[in-house]
Amino acid sequence: MGVRARCREGRVxxxxxxxxxxxxxxxxSARVAAQTQGLYNPDRLAKPLRxxxxxxxxxxxxxxAMETLRIWFRERLDAGRAGAIAWxxxxxxxSDAAVIEAFAQALGTRPPVNLRLQPExxxxxxxxxxxxxxxxxxxxxxxxxxxxxxxADFLETWGDPVAQIGAFTKMHAHREGVVGRAIxxxxxxSSTAASCDRWVKLAPGKEAAALRVLIxxxxxxxxxxxxxxxxxxxxxxxxGDELSRTLLALGQEVAAAEAPLVIANGxxxxxxxxxxxxxxxxxxxxxxxRTIIFPQVPRPPRGARHGEVKSLLDDVQSGAVxxxxxxxxxxxxxxxxxxxxxxxAGTVVHFGTQHDETAHLADLVLPIHHFLETWGxxxxxASALGLIQPAMRPVPxxxxxxxxxxxxxxxxxxxxxxxxxxxxxxxxxxxxxFLLDAxxxxxxxxxxxxxxxxxxxxxxxxxxxxxxxxxxxxxxxEGLAPAAFLREAKRxxxxxxxxxxxxxxxxxxxxxxxxxxxxxxxITALLFPHPFLVDGRDADKPWLQEIPETSTAAVWDTxxxxxxxxxxxxxxxxxxxxxxxxxxxxxTVPVLPLEQVMQGVIAVPIGNGHERMGxxxxxxxxxxxxxxxxxxxxxxxxxxGFTVETRAQAGTGELVRTTFMQTQLGRxxxxxxxxxxxxxxxxxxxxHFDTGQPGSxxxxxxxxxxxxxxxxxxxxxxVDLDACVGCGACVAACYAENNVPFVGKELIRKGREMSWxxxxxxxxxxxxVRHLPNxxxxxxxxxxxxxxxxxxxxxxxxxxNGQVYNRCVGTRYCSNNCTYKVRRFNWFDYHHxxxxxxxxxxxxxxxxxxxxxEKCTFCTQRIRKGREDARRAVLDQGDEAYQAARPEDGAIxxxxxxxCPAKVFHFxxxxxxxxxxxxxxxxxxxxxxxxxxxTRPSVTYLKKVVREGEIxxxxxxxxxxxxxxxxxxxGSTHAHE
Numbered sequence: 001m002g003v004r005a006r007c008r009e010g011r012v013x014x015x016x017x018x019x020x021x022x023x024x025x026x027x028x029s030a031r032v033a034a035q036t037q038g039l040y041n042p043d044r045l046a047k048p049l050r051x052x053x054x055x056x057x058x059x060x061x062x063x064x065a066m067e068t069l070r071i072w073f074r075e076r077l078d079a080g081r082a083g084a085i086a087w088x089x090x091x092x093x094x095s096d097a098a099v100i101e102a103f104a105q106a107l108g109t110r111p112p113v114n115l116r117l118q119p120e121x122x123x124x125x126x127x128x129x130x131x132x133x134x135x136x137x138x139x140x141x142x143x144x145x146x147x148x149x150x151x152a153d154f155l156e157t158w159g160d161p162v163a164q165i166g167a168f169t170k171m172h173a174h175r176e177g178v179v180g181r182a183i184x185x186x187x188x189x190s191s192t193a194a195s196c197d198r199w200v201k202l203a204p205g206k207e208a209a210a211l212r213v214l215i216x217x218x219x220x221x222x223x224x225x226x227x228x229x230x231x232x233x234x235x236x237x238x239x240g241d242e243l244s245r246t247l248l249a250l251g252q253e254v255a256a257a258e259a260p261l262v263i264a265n266g267x268x269x270x271x272x273x274x275x276x277x278x279x280x281x282x283x284x285x286x287x288x289x290r291t292i293i294f295p296q297v298p299r300p301p302r303g304a305r306h307g308e309v310k311s312l313l314d315d316v317q318s319g320a321v322x323x324x325x326x327x328x329x330x331x332x333x334x335x336x337x338x339x340x341x342x343x344x345a346g347t348v349v350h351f352g353t354q355h356d357e358t359a360h361l362a363d364l365v366l367p368i369h370h371f372l373e374t375w376g377x378x379x380x381x382a383s384a385l386g387l388i389q390p391a392m393r394p395v396p397x398x399x400x401x402x403x404x405x406x407x408x409x410x411x412x413x414x415x416x417x418x419x420x421x422x423x424x425x426x427x428x429x430x431x432x433x434f435l436l437d438a439x440x441x442x443x444x445x446x447x448x449x450x451x452x453x454x455x456x457x458x459x460x461x462x463x464x465x466x467x468x469x470x471x472x473x474x475x476x477x478e479g480l481a482p483a484a485f486l487r488e489a490k491r492x493x494x495x496x497x498x499x500x501x502x503x504x505x506x507x508x509x510x511x512x513x514x515x516x517x518x519x520x521x522x523i524t525a526l527l528f529p530h531p532f533l534v535d536g537r538d539a540d541k542p543w544l545q546e547i548p549e550t551s552t553a554a555v556w557d558t559x560x561x562x563x564x565x566x567x568x569x570x571x572x573x574x575x576x577x578x579x580x581x582x583x584x585x586x587x588t589v590p591v592l593p594l595e596q597v598m599q600g601v602i603a604v605p606i607g608n609g610h611e612r613m614g615x616x617x618x619x620x621x622x623x624x625x626x627x628x629x630x631x632x633x634x635x636x637x638x639x640x641g642f643t644v645e646t647r648a649q650a651g652t653g654e655l656v657r658t659t660f661m662q663t664q665l666g667r668x669x670x671x672x673x674x675x676x677x678x679x680x681x682x683x684x685x686x687x688h689f690d691t692g693q694p695g696s697x698x699x700x701x702x703x704x705x706x707x708x709x710x711x712x713x714x715x716x717x718x719v720d721l722d723a724c725v726g727c728g729a730c731v732a733a734c735y736a737e738n739n740v741p742f743v744g745k746e747l748i749r750k751g752r753e754m755s756w757x758x759x760x761x762x763x764x765x766x767x768x769v770r771h772l773p774n775x776x777x778x779x780x781x782x783x784x785x786x787x788x789x790x791x792x793x794x795x796x797x798x799x800x801n802g803q804v805y806n807r808c809v810g811t812r813y814c815s816n817n818c819t820y821k822v823r824r825f826n827w828f829d830y831h832h833x834x835x836x837x838x839x840x841x842x843x844x845x846x847x848x849x850x851x852x853x854e855k856c857t858f859c860t861q862r863i864r865k866g867r868e869d870a871r872r873a874v875l876d877q878g879d880e881a882y883q884a885a886r887p888e889d890g891a892i893x894x895x896x897x898x899x900c901p902a903k904v905f906h907f908x909x910x911x912x913x914x915x916x917x918x919x920x921x922x923x924x925x926x927x928x929x930x931x932x933x934x935t936r937p938s939v940t941y942l943k944k945v946v947r948e949g950e951i952x953x954x955x956x957x958x959x960x961x962x963x964x965x966x967x968x969x970x971g972s973t974h975a976h977e
């Protein structure tokens with residue numbers, strides 16, 4: 001993903017999407033927004049550590065650490081036991097992977113093994129066995145007209161969610177003028193399933209059988225020979241008659257689609273076969289070359305088969321591997337049996353930024369730079385090379401006020417801070433390997449014909465790869481000299497050289513992976529990656545713990561989602577806990593009865609349950625990964641479709657959630673219309689339409705702001721519910737931009753969360769899900785303003801609902817009177833965070849103190865900057881032009897709108913007719929949240945478009961006459977009717 005860092009005073013304060021990057025297109029995810037909390041995490045590894053004779057890890061200096069590493073390497077190399085040295089890597093940049101690969105190959109050590117929760121090896125193997133293609137094919141979701149996902153949460157954790165959310169919006173959002181359909185087949189209604197048009201319930205572990213029946217509906221055709229190993233009758237017997245008929249009909253819909261795409265998760269007992277069948281289904285339906293392409297220069301797959309990882313850990317435990325070097329992986333947490341293997345290991349060296357479970361078991365721990373402090377590159381796709389550059393020098397330690405820094409910290413540069421000034425005494429990972437190469441005198445990265453000076457630093461490696469890319473694709477230089485090209489590449493942050501795709505045909509000897517046995521039992525487990533924590537590596541970032549998980553609104557915990565009928569049969573309910581056990585491993589988690597999971601299924605999120613990893617991760621929730629196992633074929637970790645034993649724990653499972661209700665109770669909050677009426681003005685029955693115009697004559701109990709004339713500025717926003725997938729990027733971006741504090745589990749239990757923006761989930765009687773981003777509506781008749789006794793809440797001349805912090809005395813009357821419940825009160829001084837988390841604070845935004853009310857400001861600091869930039873541009877045109885200057889459309893974007901991958905939010909000046917927000921808010925799908933109360937919000941919502949089925953709507957061409965009354969005279973009030 002492409003990211004830009006916003007820096008102030010030599011420190012990164014915010015991460016934003018790179019608009020020039022083809023994957024992010026200027027957007028980010030919640031996880032990306034929170035990476036600064038990893039950069040400034042107070043529990044980040046600060047010094048090299050070595051295990052003492054007493055078994056404890058003690059701090060040492062870098063020279064001693066490198067000498068220790070040299071001795072350990074030399075002992076094995078001199079004894080001819082290079083094969084006893086192995087590398088295990090995690091989610092690392094391609095630049096680091098290339099360094100390890102070259103070093104391992106030159107020294108004759110074992111090839112490095114890459115551990116990922118959802119590896120790409122299965123997909124690459126399927127492409128090879130079906131089409132003879134070597135590499136990873138690429139999905140084109142934006143080109144699809146009919147998408148079917150078998151358990152792949154492509155809007156949350158599967159693949160590249162940011163790019164895929166943007167692509168999904170292009171094929172599915174009504175505003176794009178398309179009517180693409182999306183169907184989700186799986187056991188749990190995730191946020192991805194909720195954003196699709198239909199949820200087909202399928203028990204865990206039966207994906208391959210379901211895909212076989214789907215292909216029968218498409219037409220087996222040329223694949224009949226390959227499909228002979230997957231008998232149709234057996235698949236239908238597994239599924240049952242009713243589900244088989246549903247999938248046959250679905251297959252016919254896929255076959256009839258103009259551009260079909262079928263994808264599969266690949267984490268079940270039949271994971272490898274499911275991914276191969278999904279690829280085959282897309283090909284048979286005619287999607288090859290359009291919705292899935294095969295680049296001529298493919299990108300190699302990332303992530304080894306989990307069987308390879310298990311084999312490596314088995315060798316570590318048996319002693320066949322004497323020294324294991326781990327880079328940014330946590331097998332002790334993620335791999336079943338990983339802890340036991342590391343405890344029995346001879347020597348373990350850990351490179352990373354976090355003191356996690358694996359680092360705690362290591363014999364030598366070497367802290368490395370955060371990705372925002374170092375150089376590197378990463379192949380985002382076959383045609384795009386992402387460039388990683390230091391956005392700041394290493395995080396400095398706090399010095400006394402009278403002791404200035406000897407050098408300015410601003411800028412990336414190549415100069416290094418003195419170790420005494422570094423808060424975290426880390427090194428770039430490539431630098432560590434290059435130094436090891438030098439002191440071992442192995443000459444792997446020494447001078448060569450291509451690199452006369454060799455590689456000595458991560459920056460050298462970066463420059464070499466950028467220039468090599470330019471040599472491979474001369475067109476990217478655009479006629480620039482090498483030095484100028486390098487500067488331009490750094491500015492863009494990405495190099496793009498289109499790679500044509502190649503046609504593929506089904507091999508005559510095409511084959512499918514063998515099917516693994518599927519367990520049967522009364523209770524089946526489903527382990528799914530937490531949408532923000534994923535595989536647990538981001539559990540130390542408190543924003544991600546505090547943002548409610550979209551499907552459940554749960555925070556700071558692990559839980560078991562169980563269908564109410566199943567929960568009743570197990571004798572558990574809300575407030576209870578349940579113990580899940582398998583093969584000697586067990587966890588106990590709170591019970592959450594929900595109808596979004598199938599009966600007989602217990603769904604548990606992965607990501608929490610750390611014993612180490614710092615104060616924000618340790619002791620939070622439970623880790624379900626010991627319940628998983630590697631598939632019999634060795635292809636993947638089996639995360640669902642296996643049976644577990646259960647024990648009820650009555651009254652011991654309180655789960656903290658920010659909301660306990662997912663129904664609108666008949667209120668027109670998250671509104672929708674069906675496809676047939678999407679172009680017409682519609683109302684909910686019994687609710688009058690509110691045009692939302694400043695001159696609207698709806699009756700109100702509040703005085704109007706008719707005396708406030710918004711001739712030049714009147715800021716407003718539109719929120720498209722049809723595009724919102726509930727990803728939470730807007731919430732995280734708001735935290736980062738506006739210094740919104742995190743408060744922890746106990747205060748959220750008391751209802752004291754501080755988020756300015758929340759995503760509300762509503763489930764209709766039909767099962768349809770609607771996501772509603774809720775923030776301050778900046779009402780023109782704001783109920784909060786007249787009740788404040790000190791005028792802290794007031795109406796600005798630009799149409800904003802302002803809040804003056806140093807006037808506020810904390811009566812909380814404004815919060816009581818707020819129609820939308822979007823104001824937050826500082827019960828404590830939350831800004832007293834441990835150093836260096838204080839470096840996160842945005843200096844453009846006031847850090848609030850105890851006793852002060854706060855809320856969304858439409859990012860008023862950005863409004864102010866945009867207004868000043870517009871005036872600065874006309875300084876030479878006189879005072880009249882200066883006063884009349886207005887920012888152009890799109891010049892001001894609040895943090896939530898900038899971050900959103902689906903472009904749900906649109907912001908602009910409602911007093912400027914050239915701004916697009918005015919046209920959008922007048923569209924047929926527009927409405928105001930509780931607009932009939934007459935608060936006249938500045939936020940306009942666009943109704944969701946339901947594509948399958950009909951909903952009750954009332955259509956009309958103009959507002960109801962009975963909602964119009966005479967304008968209120970100055971000083972008068974009207975009671976709401």
